[in-house]
Amino acid sequence: MDASKEKKSKKIRVLIAKPGLNGHDRGAKVIARALRDAGMEVIYTGIRQTPKHIVETAIQEDVDVIGVSSLSGAHDKLMPRIMELLLQDNVRDKLVLAGGIVPAQDIPILEKIGVSKVFGPGTPTYEIVNFIRDNVRIHK
Amino acid sequence: MRALINRVLSGDRQAIARMISSVENGDHEVQDAMAELYTHTGKANIIGVTGPAGVGKSQLISSITRELRRRGRTVGVIAVDPNSPFTGGAILGDRVRMREHFGDKDVFIRSLGTRGSLGGLSAATRETIRILDASGKSTILVETAGAGQSDVNVMNHVNTVLVVVMPGLGDEIQALKAGILEIGNIFVVNKADVGDSDTTVKILEDMLEPQTKTDWNPPIIKTKATTGEGIPNLLDQMDKHSVHFRAAYKIIEKERERCREEVLSIVSSKVAEKAAEALLDSRYSKLIDKAAVRDTSPVIIAEKLLRSILQKDRK
Numbered sequence: 001m002d003a004s005k006e007k008k009s010k011k012i013r014v015l016i017a018k019p020g021l022n023g024h025d026r027g028a029k030v031i032a033r034a035l036r037d038a039g040m041e042v043i044y045t046g047i048r049q050t051p052k053h054i055v056e057t058a059i060q061e062d063v064d065v066i067g068v069s070s071l072s073g074a075h076d077k078l079m080p081r082i083m084e085l086l087l088q089d090n091v092r093d094k095l096v097l098a099g100g101i102v103p104a105q106d107i108p109i110l111e112k113i114g115v116s117k118v119f120g121p122g123t124p125t126y127e128i129v130n131f132i133r134d135n136v137r138i139h140k
Numbered sequence: 141m142r143a144l145i146n147r148v149l150s151g152d153r154q155a156i157a158r159m160i161s162s163v164e165n166g167d168h169e170v171q172d173a174m175a176e177l178y179t180h181t182g183k184a185n186i187i188g189v190t191g192p193a194g195v196g197k198s199q200l201i202s203s204i205t206r207e208l209r210r211r212g213r214t215v216g217v218i219a220v221d222p223n224s225p226f227t228g229g230a231i232l233g234d235r236v237r238m239r240e241h242f243g244d245k246d247v248f249i250r251s252l253g254t255r256g257s258l259g260g261l262s263a264a265t266r267e268t269i270r271i272l273d274a275s276g277k278s279t280i281l282v283e284t285a286g287a288g289q290s291d292v293n294v295m296n297h298v299n300t301v302l303v304v305v306m307p308g309l310g311d312e313i314q315a316l317k318a319g320i321l322e323i324g325n326i327f328v329v330n331k332a333d334v335g336d337s338d339t340t341v342k343i344l345e346d347m348l349e350p351q352t353k354t355d356w357n358p359p360i361i362k363t364k365a366t367t368g369e370g371i372p373n374l375l376d377q378m379d380k381h382s383v384h385f386r387a388a389y390k391i392i393e394k395e396r397e398r399c400r401e402e403v404l405s406i407v408s409s410k411v412a413e414k415a416a417e418a419l420l421d422s423r424y425s426k427l428i429d430k431a432a433v434r435d436t437s438p439v440i441i442a443e444k445l446l447r448s449i450l451q452k453d454r455k
Contacts, residue, residue, distance in 0.1 A: 010165045011228070011253065036229035041253050046236045053242040057235065060249055062157035091154070 012040045012136055014065040017054040018047045019078040027100065027121065028069040034125035040132070051081040058086075058094060064136045070100040076109075083113045095136050099123070145173050149180060151275050153248065160250055163267040174267060180274040182395075184216070185382050188295045189283045190320060191304035196330045198237035200304060200365040201281050204378075205241055207371045208279055214246040216272030216280040218265060220294070223253040230254075234283060248272060263405070266297045295323050296398065299391075300381045302374075304328045305344070307335030321347060325358055325381050328374060332362035356384055414449050 016032050018025055025047050032042045043061050045053070058066050068079060079098060086094070098110055099119040107118045116135060119128055147155030159177075162170040187204075189197050198219065205215050219234035232251035241247040250272075252264055265282065272280050284294050295301050303324035327348075329340050341360050348358060359377050363370035385391055418424060424445065430436045 011223075011255065013161075032231055036224065036231050037227050039228040041223070041229060041251075042231045043235060043251055044231055044233050045242075046239065049239075050243075053239070056242050057249075059153050060157050061232075061235075061251060062154075062161045089154070 012065065012132060013043065013061060013063040014040050014067055014132070015043045015045070015054070015058050015061060015063040016067045016069060017045060017049050017057070018069045019049050019051060019054060019082070020070060021048065025069070028067075031067065031069070031099065031125060031128060034129060035132075038129040038133075040129075051078055051085055054082055055085040055089065055091070059089060059091060063094060065095045065097060065132055067097045067099060070098065070102070076106060079110055079115065080113055083115075086114075093137055095132065097128075097131075099128075141169070141173050145176055148177060148271060148275050153245070156248060156271055156275050157250070159271050160268050163271070164252065164255070164264045174270070177270060177274040181270045182273070184269075184273040184277055185279045185300070185378070186269055186273070186298040187279065187281050187378060188298035188301045189281060189304060190285075190295065190301065191328075192309065193285060195304045195306040195309075196365050197283050197304050198234045200328065200330055200363065201283055202238045202240060203363075203365045203368050203371045204281065204375065205238070205247060206368070207375050209241075209244065209247065211375070213278040214276065215241075215248070216269075216275075216277035217247065217249040218268055218272070218280065218282045219249070219251045220265060220282070220284045221251065221253060222285065223255050228255075248275070248277060263409075265294050266402070269297055295320075296401070299385050299394075300378055301325045302328055302378075304330050305340060306331040307337045307340045309340070325356065326374070326377050327358055327360040329360065329362045330365055332364050332370065337362050356381065411446075411449065415445055418445055418449065 014035050016028050016035075018028055028044070032044045035042050043057065043063060045057055049057075054066070054068070057063075066082075068082065070078065083096070086092075086096075096115050097117050097119065098115050099121075101121060102110065102118050110118055117131055144155055144159065148159050159170065159173070163174065189201055191197055201217060201219075205217065208215050217238065219232065221230055221232045221234060223230040230253040232253060235249055235251055238247075238249055241249065250268060252268065255264070269280055269282065282294065282298055301323050303320055303326070305327070307329065327344050329337050329344070341362070344360050348360075361370055361374050361377060363374055365371070385394075419428070424441065427436060427441045427444075431438050431441060
């Protein structure tokens with residue numbers, strides 16, 4: 001198959017999810033738009049998602065990246081639960097990223113359970129775009 | 141591949157999702173698998189939902205799904221959103237309205253981008269409908285923006301077309317593409333409490349009158365998707381149309397037309413693929429240079445190219 005045609009059709013699909021009770025999603029929307037402008041398909045499912053819903057969406061939409069945005073400090077319970085559910089359903093090929101307000105000491109803990117990178121508030125969007133492009137596993 | 145096919149047939153969500161991605165990406169390896177899955181299709185009720193932006197199509201689909209589930213059906217939803225022609229990216233947000241169904245294993249929701257090409261949209265949507273059909277979903281709902289010609293094309297792949305509007309659209313209803321009015325089987329006036337829905341119904345009645353079909357008179361139904369008002373009635377009409385459509389001659393006629401068109405479309409795109417490849421060759425490159433300065437013409441080059449492609453395959 002012609003290489004350039006292949007590139008045209010394959011898109012990186014990213015789920016931007018906001019679990020937990022926090023209602024602010026301006027940051028998540030900014031990132032969603034930046035990813036779209038970088039040529040990716042972004043599935044944005046809104047605020048107050050449960051871990052179960054996030055994983056179910058990630059499966060049905062066959063996303064390459066799961067971006068979990070959390071501002072309320074709920075990352076220490078919700079993130080592990082998300083990773084647990086992914087494992088339960090044998091979902092191993094997705095890049096998991098976390099964004100929002102995460103205390104520095106929690107970052108290694110998150111990375112240990114399988115989060116590839118934690119992006120703090122104010123991270124330039126090009127950094128996130130580049131990280132995704134460099135690390136996504138396109139198995140398709 | 142055998143394993144993947146079986147998993148899709150058994151309703152495995154990951155397999156279904158993977159298969160959809162493969163057809164979206166135009167993977168050649170799944171062609172055989174899709175050909176086999178095709179033999180397992182034809183069972184599902186396929187409903188297209190179209191109409192101007194803002195009328196509440198996504199919310200309506202969510203309500204329809206809720207009622208379908210109440211009636212014991214399994215559901216597939218395909219939500220199509222446009223990719224930016226400049227960046228190629230898209231925000232696929234229709235899923236937001238369907239949250240109440242996220243935890244339901246018998247509702248499969250997939251967001252598709254248009255990915256830029258008219259033909260591309262139709263092919264990916266068509267194949268996704270088939271995958272969901274083969275996986276056992278009893279009803280499949282396909283949502284598009286209803287704004288362009290490609291949306292009218294998508295409606296060729298469904299059995300019942302819902303055209304959704306809302307009160308107060310006025311001129312926008314008049315501007316509904318003629319094609320959409322003709323293919324609509326059921327008209328829905330959503331957000332019926334927001335304005336003068338009776339006037340909207342009357343406008344639609346007037347617009348539809350010149351083309352009263354003798355065998356199916358499209359009903360106009362008022363709904364309020366947020367509360368569920370009118371939805372049971374809508375579903376009854378959808379079922380009625382489904383029975384009407386499946387009356388022997390009608391469905392076979394439509395399927396024949398679809399198969400014919402599909403074959404044409406596949407052949408065209410394969411030939412186009414080969415032609416594009418051939419044009420990279422320096423011989424044709426030079427001919428194109430000549431055509432650009434009017435020393436020869438594109439028609440002559442095309443004839444030459446076509447002869448060459450057809451001859452190559454004869455070996």
